[in-house]
Amino acid sequence: MTDAAWIDAALTSARPQAVGALLRYFRDLDTAEEAFQNACLRALKSWRENGPPRDPAAWLIMVGRNAGIDEVRRRRKQEALPEDDQALSDLDDAEDEVAERLDGSHYRDDILRLLFICCHPELPPTQQIALALRIVSGLTVKQIARAFLVSEAAMEQRITRAKARVTEANVPFEAPGAVERGQRLASVAAMIYLIFNEGYSASGDTADIRKPLCEEAIRLSRLLLRLFPAEPEMMGLMALLLLQHARAAARFDAEGSLVLLDDQDRSLWNKTMIAEGIALIDKAMRHRASGPYQVQAAIAALHCRAEKPEETDWRQIDLLYGALERMQPSPVITLNRAVAVSKVRGPEAALEMIEPLEARLSNYFHFFGVRGALLMQLGRNAEARTAFDRAIALANTSAEAAHIRMHLDRLMRDAASGK
Amino acid sequence: MLYAILCYHDEDFVGSWSKEQDAAVMAKLAVVQEKLTKQARLGPVARLLPTTAATTLRKENPPVVLDGPYAETKEQLLGFYIVDCKNLDEAVDVARDLGAANPGGAYEIRPIGLFAPGGAVK
Numbered sequence: 148m149t150d151a152a153w154i155d156a157a158l159t160s161a162r163p164q165a166v167g168a169l170l171r172y173f174r175d176l177d178t179a180e181e182a183f184q185n186a187c188l189r190a191l192k193s194w195r196e197n198g199p200p201r202d203p204a205a206w207l208i209m210v211g212r213n214a215g216i217d218e219v220r221r222r223r224k225q226e227a228l229p230e231d232d233q234a235l236s237d238l239d240d241a242e243d244e245v246a247e248r249l250d251g252s253h254y255r256d257d258i259l260r261l262l263f264i265c266c267h268p269e270l271p272p273t274q275q276i277a278l279a280l281r282i283v284s285g286l287t288v289k290q291i292a293r294a295f296l297v298s299e300a301a302m303e304q305r306i307t308r309a310k311a312r313v314t315e316a317n318v319p320f321e322a323p324g325a326v327e328r329g330q331r332l333a334s335v336a337a338m339i340y341l342i343f344n345e346g347y348s349a350s351g352d353t354a355d356i357r358k359p360l361c362e363e364a365i366r367l368s369r370l371l372l373r374l375f376p377a378e379p380e381m382m383g384l385m386a387l388l389l390l391q392h393a394r395a396a397a398r399f400d401a402e403g404s405l406v407l408l409d410d411q412d413r414s415l416w417n418k419t420m421i422a423e424g425i426a427l428i429d430k431a432m433r434h435r436a437s438g439p440y441q442v443q444a445a446i447a448a449l450h451c452r453a454e455k456p457e458e459t460d461w462r463q464i465d466l467l468y469g470a471l472e473r474m475q476p477s478p479v480i481t482l483n484r485a486v487a488v489s490k491v492r493g494p495e496a497a498l499e500m501i502e503p504l505e506a507r508l509s510n511y512f513h514f515f516g517v518r519g520a521l522l523m524q525l526g527r528n529a530e531a532r533t534a535f536d537r538a539i540a541l542a543n544t545s546a547e548a549a550h551i552r553m554h555l556d557r558l559m560r561d562a563a564s565g566k
Numbered sequence: 567m568l569y570a571i572l573c574y575h576d577e578d579f580v581g582s583w584s585k586e587q588d589a590a591v592m593a594k595l596a597v598v599q600e601k602l603t604k605q606a607r608l609g610p611v612a613r614l615l616p617t618t619a620a621t622t623l624r625k626e627n628p629p630v631v632l633d634g635p636y637a638e639t640k641e642q643l644l645g646f647y648i649v650d651c652k653n654l655d656e657a658v659d660v661a662r663d664l665g666a667a668n669p670g671g672a673y674e675i676r677p678i679g680l681f682a683p684g685g686a687v688k
Contacts, residue, residue: 153579160578369581372618376634385618417585419615419679426619426677429654430633433621 154194158187161204162285163370167257168208171320173215176264176282176310182215183207189214204254255374256322262367263331264313266338274309276342276360281306284363294346294360296353332375336384336440339367343388350544351403354395361392382431383441386424390447393420404553405546409456421451442471461490478504482514485521494524512541516551528558568609568687572643577616599682609687610648613680621654621675625665631658636674644671648678 165186169179186207200206265279277295280286286294292302323331346360368385375381397411406412425448431441446467453459468484482501489497498521501514508514519534535555542548583591602608617635624630647664651657654675661673 156579156582157576159582160576366581369616369618373634376618377632382633422677422679423615423619426615426654430619430621433631433654433658 150195153199154191157194157199157203158190158207159285161207163258163261163283164204164254165207165211166282166285167261168204168254169211169215170261171253171257172212173219174320176314178215178219179211180282181218182211185214185218186211253322256328258370258374259323259328259331259335260318260320262335262338262371264316264318265309266334267313267316267318268334269316270309270312272341274305274312275338276345277302277305278309278313279338279342279367280360280363283367286359286363290359294357296356332371332378332381335371336368336380339364339371340384340388340440342367343391347391348544350546351399351405352545354399354403358395361388361395364388365392377434379431379434379436380438380440382427383438383444386427386431386444387440387447389420389424389427390444390451393417393424393451399546403546405550407550408450413454416451421448424448424451437470437474439471439474442467442474446471459490461487465491478507479511479513482508482511482517486517489521489524494521497521498525510541512538512543512547515541516547519551519554523554523558528562532558570646581616599684603684607687608684610684611680611682612648612678615677615679617676619677621658623658623661623665623673623675625669625671625673627669629662629665635676636672638672641671648681 162183166179166183169182170176173179173182189210190203190207194200261283262279265282266275270278273295277291280291280294281288288303288306289299291306292299295302297305343361343364346357346362346364349357365385365388368381368388372378372381372385393416394408394411396417397413397415398406400406424444428441428444428448431444446464449460449464449467465484465487468480468487472480472484481504485497485500488500498518501518501521504514515534515538519531519538522528522531522534532555535551535558538551539548539555542551580588599608599611620635622632622634622636624632647660649657649660651660654677657675661675665673
């Protein structure tokens with residue numbers, strides 16, 4: 148491993164803690180980011196000459212803080228700020244070496260705050276994700292734009308707007324209380340899940356480009372779990388992401404079409420990720436405090452544990468979806484449960500289960516995909532075709548549409564051969 | 567004399583390796599291991615899963631189970647066990663039994679990701 152690669156990795160992994168501390172210090176996102184950038188530039192030079200410091204994050208915070216103070220001073224001279232400027236008196240206190248305030252409890256809340264300001268409820272999900280990737284993960288605007296398949300200019304604008312909004316939101320800088328901390332943690336977990344899904348729901352032709360989003364979400368969830376090691380839902384989230392991502396290499400075929408779970412080459416699944424995911428669920432379960440991420444992870448684990456599709460424990464999956472329905476009732480969860488029900492009790496029972504959902508899922512691609520598949524299993528081919536046509540009309544990606552078209556082709560072939 | 571060689575590194579850094587980079591490092595290590603195996607000098611080799619998957623049993627009275635790795639530095643690593651367990655509960659039970667036999671200190675329980683039994687050393 149070259150020095151450059153080491154320095155790069157160290158800067159990336161120190162970033163959340165360093166930017167979080169600098170933000171607490173300067174109370175301004177742009178100043179904190181600039182200070183961090185400055186510190187990184189100096190690190191590139193100094194670390195290469197003198198070797199890496201023992202604690203890269205502390206080094207970056209110290210150097211970033213000094214760089215930030217110089218910058219604010221320079222600006223003050225140029226702009227002649229009013230005498231009673233608040234930031235200034237803060238800075239004078241801060242110059243005291245003792246004011247380093249780098250103890251463990253602080254840095255936990257620093258990172259959580261940094262993540263939390265990205266999930267302001269007024270920000271639409273796409274802006275939350277973009278902001279988190281920019282500020283917390285430190286991806287360049289160009290990298291984020293590429294992952295979102297939009298132009299760099301459009302992404303720049305999206306991030307600038309999001310930043311303006313969170314500045315107005317004024318997230319408090321005091322350490323949060325236990326309840327507040329729990330709420331922040333839940334919002335941040337939801338945002339990390341969004342980042343993951345943004346990568347996971349990519350179609351075959353863009354899966355490689357968007358894969359870094361999944362990896363970044365896993366990195367962030369690992370960071371969060373390390374800060375809050377006793378939170379079973381954080382273990383559940385991390386397990387869920389690992390178990391889903393473990394199947395990434397098998398999810399698309401050479402042409403980029405989606406390969407369903409049943410048809411995937413299971414030897415391509417990442418065994419280490421699966422082992423880690425299962426270990427985390429095991430750990431979470433000892434807390435006897437179930438939650439949606441844990442249940443979803445447990446479902447994913449049952450799929451991963453089966454070496455062949457027919458070994459899947461559908462009965463247990465059905466039960467787990469039942470538990471998930473009770474925790475967060477949603478027609479989408481019922482729809483997923485119906486797939487398990489079709490394996491346990493047959494397509495007829497599953498169809499009966501999803502019929503009442505139509506009104507609420509009338510614009511949902513998967514609803515018509517599942518209904519079509521169930522009707523096809525029952526030999527009700529004409530109805531199946533109608534459902535599949537509707538699914539294609541609602542498909543979000545070309546891979547989804549292609550997958551349904553495959554079913555349709557089969558129906559046509561069967562019809563032609565008089566089956 | 568048998569020696570244990572304990573591996574330390576920054577897990578974020580190692581975790582950031584791509585599958586190919588990781589495989590390349592493992593292949594290089596395999597060459598060294600193979601040489602030792604041929605000389606009948608290699609015992610078990612294990613690669614642990616990340617510390618986020620760790621659980622710690624503090625051998626107090628009564629013992630306390632904590633999530634996360636063992637983080638204190640005032641105690642030193644004195645030895646280790648490799649035990650086959652159905653799940654974490656079983657592993658914690660084993661650690662409790664060991665702890666009852668030898669109180670004080672702590673056990674960190676880490677799932678193993680890769681294991682080569684290496685029967686070469688008798």
